[in-house]
Amino acid sequence: MNVKRTTHPDASASFNRDEARVDWHDETLWFVRSKRDRAARLVPEWEDLREAASRIKDHVLSNMHDLLVQFEQNAVRNGIKVHWAADAAEHNAIVHGILQENGVRQMVKSKSMLTEECGLNEFLKEKGVDVIDSDLGERIVQMRGEPPSHIVLPAIHLKKADVGETFHQHLGTEAGATDPQYLTEAARQHLRETFLTRRVALTGVNFAIAETGGFVVCTNEGNADMGVHLADVHIACMGFEKLLPRTEHLGVFLRLLARSATGQPITTYSSHFYRPRPGQQMHLVVVDNGRSRQLGRPDFRNSLKCIRCAACLNTCPVYRRSGGHSYHSAVAGPIGSILAPNLDMSQNADLPFASTLCGSCSNVCPVKIDIHDQLYKWRQVLVQAGHTPAAKTVAMKTMATVLASPRLYKVAGQLGRKVLRLAPALAENRLNPWYQQREMPEAPKESFREWYARNRSEVRGQKSEKIEQ
Amino acid sequence: MSRDRILAAIRNSQPERLPLPEKFSFESVFDDLPAQFAAVLATVGGQAVSVNDYAEIEAHLRTAYAGVTNIATTLPQLAHLSDVDLAAVTDPHGLAGLNLAVIEGQLGVAENAAIWLDERNLPHRALPMITQYLAIVVRRSDLVPNMHDAYRRLDVAATGFGTFLSGPSKTADIEQSLVVGAHGARGLVVYLLP
Numbered sequence: 001m002n003v004k005r006t007t008h009p010d011a012s013a014s015f016n017r018d019e020a021r022v023d024w025h026d027e028t029l030w031f032v033r034s035k036r037d038r039a040a041r042l043v044p045e046w047e048d049l050r051e052a053a054s055r056i057k058d059h060v061l062s063n064m065h066d067l068l069v070q071f072e073q074n075a076v077r078n079g080i081k082v083h084w085a086a087d088a089a090e091h092n093a094i095v096h097g098i099l100q101e102n103g104v105r106q107m108v109k110s111k112s113m114l115t116e117e118c119g120l121n122e123f124l125k126e127k128g129v130d131v132i133d134s135d136l137g138e139r140i141v142q143m144r145g146e147p148p149s150h151i152v153l154p155a156i157h158l159k160k161a162d163v164g165e166t167f168h169q170h171l172g173t174e175a176g177a178t179d180p181q182y183l184t185e186a187a188r189q190h191l192r193e194t195f196l197t198r199r200v201a202l203t204g205v206n207f208a209i210a211e212t213g214g215f216v217v218c219t220n221e222g223n224a225d226m227g228v229h230l231a232d233v234h235i236a237c238m239g240f241e242k243l244l245p246r247t248e249h250l251g252v253f254l255r256l257l258a259r260s261a262t263g264q265p266i267t268t269y270s271s272h273f274y275r276p277r278p279g280q281q282m283h284l285v286v287v288d289n290g291r292s293r294q295l296g297r298p299d300f301r302n303s304l305k306c307i308r309c310a311a312c313l314n315t316c317p318v319y320r321r322s323g324g325h326s327y328h329s330a331v332a333g334p335i336g337s338i339l340a341p342n343l344d345m346s347q348n349a350d351l352p353f354a355s356t357l358c359g360s361c362s363n364v365c366p367v368k369i370d371i372h373d374q375l376y377k378w379r380q381v382l383v384q385a386g387h388t389p390a391a392k393t394v395a396m397k398t399m400a401t402v403l404a405s406p407r408l409y410k411v412a413g414q415l416g417r418k419v420l421r422l423a424p425a426l427a428e429n430r431l432n433p434w435y436q437q438r439e440m441p442e443a444p445k446e447s448f449r450e451w452y453a454r455n456r457s458e459v460r461g462q463k464s465e466k467i468e469q
Numbered sequence: 470m471s472r473d474r475i476l477a478a479i480r481n482s483q484p485e486r487l488p489l490p491e492k493f494s495f496e497s498v499f500d501d502l503p504a505q506f507a508a509v510l511a512t513v514g515g516q517a518v519s520v521n522d523y524a525e526i527e528a529h530l531r532t533a534y535a536g537v538t539n540i541a542t543t544l545p546q547l548a549h550l551s552d553v554d555l556a557a558v559t560d561p562h563g564l565a566g567l568n569l570a571v572i573e574g575q576l577g578v579a580e581n582a583a584i585w586l587d588e589r590n591l592p593h594r595a596l597p598m599i600t601q602y603l604a605i606v607v608r609r610s611d612l613v614p615n616m617h618d619a620y621r622r623l624d625v626a627a628t629g630f631g632t633f634l635s636g637p638s639k640t641a642d643i644e645q646s647l648v649v650g651a652h653g654a655r656g657l658v659v660y661l662l663p
Contacts (some may be wrong), residue, residue, distance in 0.1 A: 226652045252494075269633075288471075
């Protein structure tokens with residue numbers, strides 16, 4: 001954790017080297033966003049659903065302790081073994097412990113952003129455990145040795161030809177194959193073999209229900225179900241914020257989740273687990289890993305309402321043009337950028353700045369998280385804590401001084417206009433970071449102040465009043 | 470113990486209690502529930518077939534799955550079509566060769582074509598996923614407008630496992646191209662009985 005990661009601006013710059021690919025990435029995600037819009041418009045009470053979801057989560061966050069205790073009691077009564085992990089290391093150790101108890105060195109895993117957050121795959125690999133991700137997109141990126149670039153569409157940064165090449169190497173499909181049907185069929189055969197031979201299956205949790213002690217796992221592919229129904233041991237891992245008070249609240253969230261994510265009316269499988277099947281072990285790992293800290297920050301606790309639909313990623317002009325990997329965090333995009341600084345402020349100080357603050361993320365969020373406001377607030381916190389680059393701090397302080405003094409502002413404006421007109425090369429060069437992705441503006445002949453002073457005197461036919469202080 | 474430390478940290482961090490909203494259930498109005506259900510099912514890759522009785526289901530199955538073997542059903546009315554005895558299967562791995570499963574659904578949701586199945590319908594939890602093709606029989610009188618209605622009608626925690634299943638298994642993980650038949654069933658036919 002001490003190695004400085006590539007920052008978002010640097011990673012984005014390399015992503016942007018292939019302009020055609022950036023355009024394709026941008027359009028692909030906008031297409032998903034458009035599907036979300038169509039689905040939402042088919043539900044007249046959409047805004048009321050968002051409001052209800054947000055307020056149910058408000059209640060959950062404010063009653064988390066009691067709801068968790070109630071959930072645990074009911075889950076235990078159902079025959080589920082409940083584990084508690086304070087951090088990523090404890091989570092990973094618990095999962096490894098269950099594998100060891102069962103004498104198993106192979107595991108199949110469906111999508112769980114929490115295990116990405118905890119670095120479970122890498123940890124288990126070091127312990128000699130073979131983990132196979134069973135979501136198609138996750139399997140693709142796993143074969144390539146990459147992290148997912150999107151929380152719902154893990155391989156959205158890849159083209160058919162990339163997947164064809166990966167499968168040719170790892171699954172022996174024909175070289176040059178690009179037909180999604182053919183490639184998906186190859187993965188189906190490969191993973192079916194995996195499902196049939198693994199004794200331990202791990203899943204994430206979309207929702208946990210306090211009143212029943214049950215939990216819900218949503219997939220389109222059926223990979224979570226195929227894994228756990230054929231395994232002797234089911235391990236489900238959840239951040240504690242996944243909790244809902246009652247079963248009937250699921251109606252609100254299942255109506256919102258898939259429509260917000262992909263524009264589907266619901267995921268293909270919304271599976272409700274209450275008890276292990278006879279002879280099966282069911283483990284549930286409840287993870288904190290910074291969540292209780294975030295719960296204690298009034299400005300940021302709403303981020304814990306997130307249901308991981310990725311609507312904010314799909315709509316974000318920065319995400320669409322910089323790609324998920326540029327966020328160097330398990331959860332990319334706007335929501336990831338308000339979660340990551342809580343996990344590690346200095347490592348993720350760049351992320352709240354990876355936004356135009358346009359607010360589109362907040363507008364599409366199904367649980368009404370004030371995402372762009374939180375991004376803005378994180379910037380204040382990070383600057384005050386000294387986590388911003390020195391050059392930026394100096395530039396901002398200089399700018400503040402100039403903007404605070406009309407005299408300095410006037411001189412700076414005159415100087416800037418002169419430079420742009422007479423010696424543009426002084427500004428239009430690679431040393432000016434502002435110029436790197438932008439054209440410099442055409443300099444006007446005079447400032448508004450000069451124009452105003454001149455016109456005012458012409459209209460009134462009198463000498464201009466002194467407008468300087 | 471981490472449990473107590475986590476719970477204590479949560480108790481210290483959580484804000485003052487906020488009430489649950491009073492309104493979190495909404496009405497959906499559809500003129501024709503079976504038509505709405507069928508239309509949405511088509512958009513998620515499934516097919517709805519309106520039938521009057523089990524004889525019509527049998528006739529459709531015989532045409533749609535002509536020559537198919539390894540068929541299992543939980544419906545006594547269709548038992549003579551099956552060549553796999555689910556009662557004899559003790560380990561779900563034994564279902565790996567299944568080509569077609571014909572089962573009963575408890576309830577269908579018109580807004581999203583989801584069908585509720587639980588252990589009362591599923592002798593094995595893996596059944597609706599591991600089979601290559603799936604057919605579900607639902608009564609038209611068991612269709613409800615939306616998910617709020619579904620949760621009101623159902624006791625979803627009555628058995629150890631249940632699922633809302635909407636359409637066949639699918640993925641769009643390769644360049645957003647929709648492919649039906651990811652890991653679960655490659656096809657879904659829903660028979661709507663009076």
